[in-house]
Amino acid sequence: MSGSVVKAAQPSRGERSRAGSLTFVLCSVPSDSHMWNLVALQLLIEEMGHRVVNLGACTSVPLVIETSRAERPHCVVVSTVNGLGCIDGAGLITALRAEPDLATLPVVIGGKLGLRGTSDTDPTSELRQLGYDGVFPVAESAEKALAGFRAFVAATLERAR
Amino acid sequence: MTVEHAPFSAFVAARQHTNTLIVQPRMGFSDPAVMRRGLLAVRAAGVPAVGTVTLDSFTRQGEHDRAAMAREADVELNGYALVAMGEERTSRMLAGIGGPDFPVQVRHGSPRPEQIFRTMLAAGVEATEGGPVSYCLPYSRVPLRESIRAWSQATRLLARQADQGVRCHLETFGGCMLGQLCPPSLLIAISVLECLFFAEHGITSMSASYAQQYCPEQDAEALGALRLLCAEYLPGVNWHVVLYTFMGLYPQSPGGARELLRQSARLAVRTGTERLIVKTVAEAHRIPTIEENVEALLLAHRTAEAEQLTPEPADGRGTEVYQQSRTLIDAVLALAPSVAKALPIAFERGVLDVPYCLHPDNRNEARCALGPDGRLEWCETGRMPLQAAARHRGPTSLEALLADLEFHRRRLDPLPR
Ligand code: B12
Numbered sequence: 001m002s003g004s005v006v007k008a009a010q011p012s013r014g015e016r017s018r019a020g021s022l023t024f025v026l027c028s029v030p031s032d033s034h035m036w037n038l039v040a041l042q043l044l045i046e047e048m049g050h051r052v053v054n055l056g057a058c059t060s061v062p063l064v065i066e067t068s069r070a071e072r073p074h075c076v077v078v079s080t081v082n083g084l085g086c087i088d089g090a091g092l093i094t095a096l097r098a099e100p101d102l103a104t105l106p107v108v109i110g111g112k113l114g115l116r117g118t119s120d121t122d123p124t125s126e127l128r129q130l131g132y133d134g135v136f137p138v139a140e141s142a143e144k145a146l147a148g149f150r151a152f153v154a155a156t157l158e159r160a161r
Numbered sequence: 162m163t164v165e166h167a168p169f170s171a172f173v174a175a176r177q178h179t180n181t182l183i184v185q186p187r188m189g190f191s192d193p194a195v196m197r198r199g200l201l202a203v204r205a206a207g208v209p210a211v212g213t214v215t216l217d218s219f220t221r222q223g224e225h226d227r228a229a230m231a232r233e234a235d236v237e238l239n240g241y242a243l244v245a246m247g248e249e250r251t252s253r254m255l256a257g258i259g260g261p262d263f264p265v266q267v268r269h270g271s272p273r274p275e276q277i278f279r280t281m282l283a284a285g286v287e288a289t290e291g292g293p294v295s296y297c298l299p300y301s302r303v304p305l306r307e308s309i310r311a312w313s314q315a316t317r318l319l320a321r322q323a324d325q326g327v328r329c330h331l332e333t334f335g336g337c338m339l340g341q342l343c344p345p346s347l348l349i350a351i352s353v354l355e356c357l358f359f360a361e362h363g364i365t366s367m368s369a370s371y372a373q374q375y376c377p378e379q380d381a382e383a384l385g386a387l388r389l390l391c392a393e394y395l396p397g398v399n400w401h402v403v404l405y406t407f408m409g410l411y412p413q414s415p416g417g418a419r420e421l422l423r424q425s426a427r428l429a430v431r432t433g434t435e436r437l438i439v440k441t442v443a444e445a446h447r448i449p450t451i452e453e454n455v456e457a458l459l460l461a462h463r464t465a466e467a468e469q470l471t472p473e474p475a476d477g478r479g480t481e482v483y484q485q486s487r488t489l490i491d492a493v494l495a496l497a498p499s500v501a502k503a504l505p506i507a508f509e510r511g512v513l514d515v516p517y518c519l520h521p522d523n524r525n526e527a528r529c530a531l532g533p534d535g536r537l538e539w540c541e542t543g544r545m546p547l548q549a550a551a552r553h554r555g556p557t558s559l560e561a562l563l564a565d566l567e568f569h570r571r572r573l574d575p576l577p578r
Binding site for chain 2: 031032040
């Protein structure tokens with residue numbers, strides 16, 4: 001891996017992953033163009049020793065479906081901070097779960113999911129019901145969400161290897 | 162033939178004579194009644210201000226059906242759904258609000274803005290902003306060539322309004338790009354190039370933008386360079402400069418948030434900048450309320466009034482940022498006979514390259530370093546015709562990247578106990 005911080009915007013095809021490492025597809029929702037969250041999460045996951053296919057911002061539903069088929073990731077990570085995550089993230093997971101071959105693919109979502117910060121109602125149970133395997137909302141600080149995500153990866157994905 | 166000023170420019174020019182900083186919020190609400198109340202509150206704040214209608218993310222992406230569906234279900238969005246609301250409801254929302262002493266501007270973030278412009282014009286608003294690069298790369302994954310084509314058409318539509326006596330104002334968003342960790346020279350180059358693009362399509366009233374970064378001295382040099390370059394490259398055009406209060410990861414504490422806003426207001430006054438778009442205490446957390454927006458406007462205004470200095474624009478020409486910006490602008494202009502043709506080639510070849518930008522048409526080979534004094538310097542210039550002269554290395558880990566992103570938080574938020 002090169003010394004410089006996150007450059008791959010395109011799926012890195014044919015790259016051999018190291019033993020024990022998992023593949024993550026990192027994306028957002030169609031309406032959200034924020035990128036720093038994606039840049040940071042790519043580093044976070046890579047520093048956990050895994051491979052990341054970072055699709056960038058404003059990812060359409062068909063692009064996520066297509067990439068999930070092509071890359072056969074161990075997990076899809078949806079990151080969104082523009083406040084429409086509850087609506088747009090719901091659309092994405094409903095579409096993914098409607099594809100029979102993707103029905104059991106682990107998919108998690110996190111970020112600033114609503115518009116009212118700490119006074120937002122927690123969207124976790126609603127989004128889980130729609131099919132997300134993990135929901136990591138950020139209200140005050142990102143730390144709790146990131147710790148939750150790390151624990152999910154350790155308990156659910158790395159354990160399953 | 163005397164060219165009549167666009168009302169927006171006339172408003173700015175009148176305040177310029179008295180050295181009064183114009184302040185403006187980034188305000189947008191999906192409920193038209195709240196949007197109207199917000200505009201009225203800004204007008205009633207009693208300070209020289211421009212009203213803002215900021216649009217929601219669905220509208221920015223052209224998903225007007227989804228915006229309409231959400232509104233019908235009374236779901237709140239992150240801005241005003243202009244096209245879904247349509248011209249009639251928007252005219253009613255705006256009735257009696259805008260005028261020569263209170264211009265209203267639509268702020269959107271769309272790589273394909275024509276429909277937004279049509280609705281806005283029909284509702285009587287003639288000032289807006291964006292640009293073919295600045296509203297494509299950070300705001301979408303629409304191919305850059307497509308955005309440039311769409312912006313060419315939409316910009317001509319604005320220019321053509323002059324036939325009916327309506328003079329539109331257009332502000333470039335080129336001075337922001339990803340909001341943070343982009344060296345000033347690239348921001349200024351894109352800002353000037355987008356102004357040239359607007360001029361090429363017949364716009365005669367425009368503003369060039371720059372977003373506050375991390376170092377007041379470097380920012381002052383940058384604003385000085387921007388003014389000089391506008392004077393050199395935009396003859397015959399009516400232009401002014403607009404500064405954005407810091408657009409990146411914002412301090413979380415109310416005290417830190419206010420201090421960063423105050424610093425931007427002082428920077429604006431010191432550099433003779435005409436207009437300032439503010440940030441609120443809610444920035445790090447959620448969409449700000451009307452009251453938080455008005456509070457920010459008042460604070461910026463008062464700070465500017467207290468900064469009694471006569472502006473002393475930094476002597477631009479000698480600075481590195483002037484030289485670098487000029488090199489970038491000239492390198493792009495040399496690529497093709499028009500700016501519209503040159504811009505996509507510039508990004509294909511990496512003559513322009515925005516650090517960290519994940520858009521498929523950006524090479525993403527350039528990187529910068531943030532010095533302890535807050536100066537941004539190039540440490541990897543990719544294929545841009547610039548020298549990388551950083552004294553410091555760019556971040557190579559998540560921890561280091563977050564440390565750069567959190568520069569203002571570290572400086573201005575109280576230490577966690
Ligand atoms: C920079 C910025 C921009 C830049 C983005 C440039 C780009 N293309 O990337 C620009 C100026 C273009 C921009 C535009 C807009 N923005 Co903006 N932006 C910001 C800002 C100032 C900083 C974001 C940042 O740099 N974060 C740095 C990263 C590292 O942190 P992060 O994004 O929070 O991500 C971390 C955590 O959230 C968490 N996390 C995120 N996702 C996930 C996922 C999982 C699984 C896990 C575990 C954790 C996790 O981990 C991440 C890493 O630490 C924030 C406010 C702030 N925070 O200060 C507003 C903000 C996010 N923007 C906001 C909005 C609304 C917009 C706009 C719609 C304009 C508007 N109406 O104001 C447009 C969006 C256009 C669109 N189509 O979506 C709002 C969102 C409101 C809300 N959620 O309640 C904010 C909070 C500002 C505000 N107070 O209004 N923005």
